[in-house]
Amino acid sequence: MKKRVFAGAVALALGGAPAFALDDLTLQLKWVTQAQFAGYYVALENGYYEEEGLDVTIKPGGPDIAPTQVIAGGGADVTVEWMPAALAAREKGLPLVNIAQPFKSSGMMLTCRKDAGVATTDDFKGKTLGVWFFGNEFPFLSWMSQLGIPTEGGSDGVEVLKQGFNVDPILQGQAACISTMTYNEYWQVIDAGLSADDLVVFKYEDQGVATLEDGLYVLEDKLGDPGEVDKLVRFVRASMKGWKYAEDNPDEAALIVLDYDETGAQTEMHQKRMMGEIAKLTAGSNGALVPADFQRTVDTLLAGGSDPVITADPGDSAWTHAVTDAALN
Amino acid sequence: MNRILPILVVLAAILALWYAAVVPMNAGWTIAQAQRAGHELTFLDVVADTMSQDRPRLPAPHQVAAELKKTVLDTKVTSKRSLVFHGWITLQSTLWGFALGTTVGIGMAVSIVYSKTANMSLMPWAIISQTIPIVAIAPMIIVVLATLGVEGRTVPKAIISAYLCFFPVLVSMVKGLRSPGAMQIDLMKTYSANAGQTFWKLRLPASVPYLFTSLKVGIAAALVGTIVGELPTGAIQGLGARILIGDQFGNPLMIWSALIAAACLAGALVSIVAVLQSLALQRMGYAR
């Protein structure tokens, strides 16, 4: 916190930015405060937002908070969301546009126990798999549909469980496989006492069904207003600076996140390790969306079996380079 | 002594049962881990391990006590890691919700007693309102309030808790305000008391015993409402948020200690209302 004040004072002393006319901007996160969002917290703590003349408020999310709904209600200017959910909301008539994509790779995977008899994707049949819902189930459903495995149970299909917020189903043998993120739940399974040798992981990246994760989304009408676009440009520039700093100084970034965690429940060990894994996912992104990745996400989602999340290719209007082009040059 | 002893015996029995249950609940994991590692375990080894696991299915009472000591006594109360801090957050919303719920409940009760139209149209819907799963509405309340420009989580949580709290108050107050018999009301009429006087001097005082009984239920309901509001909606602070985060990060001790803290809070709140009840009833001359 001190650093923020200090940075503001420096800005004042240098007579640079108009320090008392900061533009307000609210960012809605997809989940609770954790290293997954380190870049934004670093940018806040290190005063990058202030240097850009922004007063940024970061709102943590939670299991029942749909970031898309918050932005629709005007509760946030920008939201961190996964692309499948954002595109689903777009089809529901909420014109979300991707303005930046700090996460290059997907961290999602299916983690299975060897002693449950899973070694390859052929072994899924007849097993129980844990999946997250709330808009995160679509990559899984596309994958299963590409493998030709029905998700209604039975000996030919898989029984799908709506996994809660923890990894207990795999520990207690209630499910053969569960959804995990490389940076979070996988390590909880390891922490609980299963070793990496006991487990088989299927990364969505490797299976060719990866969809874009944490991106920044705004409502379309904002992009028509040059003043708002300028704000977004400054926001993205500062955020990416935060992300690159976090990648280079993962331990420090983790501690910053810990400072902002209001539950007081996160631990240093978890956050440092998470930050290390997150850095692998943000590596290789300068913030600009790669159109080929977008197309792969759309194709994966359109292949989503009988009940696809999106029924039509949303086309290039679902993303823009306008903000990142201005922010990065 | 005659009253305390049975309670202590029952509590001791619960504690003993709890300890006894810890072994079978957690042994499966201990044995499976030993098999993977290729160890042989004696029965005593298993018992010792079940009492000290990091993520037990059922933590032993002393583990919960240690976690409580750590987060209540050994942590500064202003720290985010202190349960006292989170209990305070929950308490604030609970009290706001309780105040709001009680006001709405009493207000509705008065209008129901005095207006036949209100009685006939509101009462059935008040019952139906309690069958609506409040958890489903909670996130929407937060989003809608954010749209209206209400920031923070205290107000939405208070509304959710008021939603659960108003009903018992309403039901009891309707009963209480109607409790004076026809004879008493006639007596007021012979005094040529007007409607206001009948209300303030007869109906309201007559309803006080009913009010306090319902307040005890109401404050417990308000606490449940606050915790439900904190639980799945990702409230960042409060006991409900601790339960959620404890679940997410596989930390059962955190869940259990938050539950015990919530239990103590509920007990304290209900006792305070009970004390107020006996004070008020004594002063008003209801022999208790």
Added chain:
Amino acid sequence: MTLVLAALVLWMAAWLLNTRIAGSSLASSYIGRVAVPVVFGLSVLAIWELVVRGLNVPQVILPAPTIIAETFAAETGTLWIDFRQTALKGAISGYVIGCLAAFVVALAIDRSTFLRRGLLPIGNFVAALPIVGTAPILVNWFGFDWQSKAAVVVVMVFFPILVNTVQGLADTAAMQRDLMRTYSASYWQTLLKLRLPAAMPFVFNGLKIATTLALIGAIVAEYFGSPTRGMGFRISTSVGTLELAMVWSEIAVAALAGTLFYGAVTLVERWVTFWHPSQR
């Protein structure tokens, strides 16, 4: 804006209509007693519709009742599957198990003064606890299917019924019990002919409280893990994909089921405790 004004006018008209009904001879008839709340409910729905349309509230925040009704009609199949999973399997089985268990324990406690003194204060204390918080623990113990939901419901309904039943069993006057003794009635005869009937108003009070708790408990528990069906499952996943009309359809099912359940218990109560002053 005109729509919002129309809503206001409609509100006043409906209230006026209700006042007329309540003041007329219809008020004490069955028709009158049903008509007034129905008019009230319909006017609330109409106002909701008008305000949502008048203020252009986005459908992803609050859908209009007509849209919810359309979704309801189109998705009856899914709603029925969810209802069967959550209400019939989870809530009802938990309710029955919890009520029976509480009833039996209450009878056992009642035989021993010592147990009653020890358990009743603790039961009272637990009845006031936020039991919903145990949902994640019970889902962990009993797995993902309806069994864990029933377990949450059992714990939630157990204590209100226990406390009410014990209280009810103590509700006979010394004179009545003495009379039974002069008839040289055994413990069981006194229980069956005097004390149980006398306890029924209290028991039903507990049973009614428990009906609303049951469905809510089953739904909350589904937030912590479930198979891919169930009312709580559908509500939480539909919010994620902004299918708010589906969410409200499930809420409508819950309200409908809860009301019918409550109504059914009230009917049984009237039939069992016909002698009690409150039923006359």
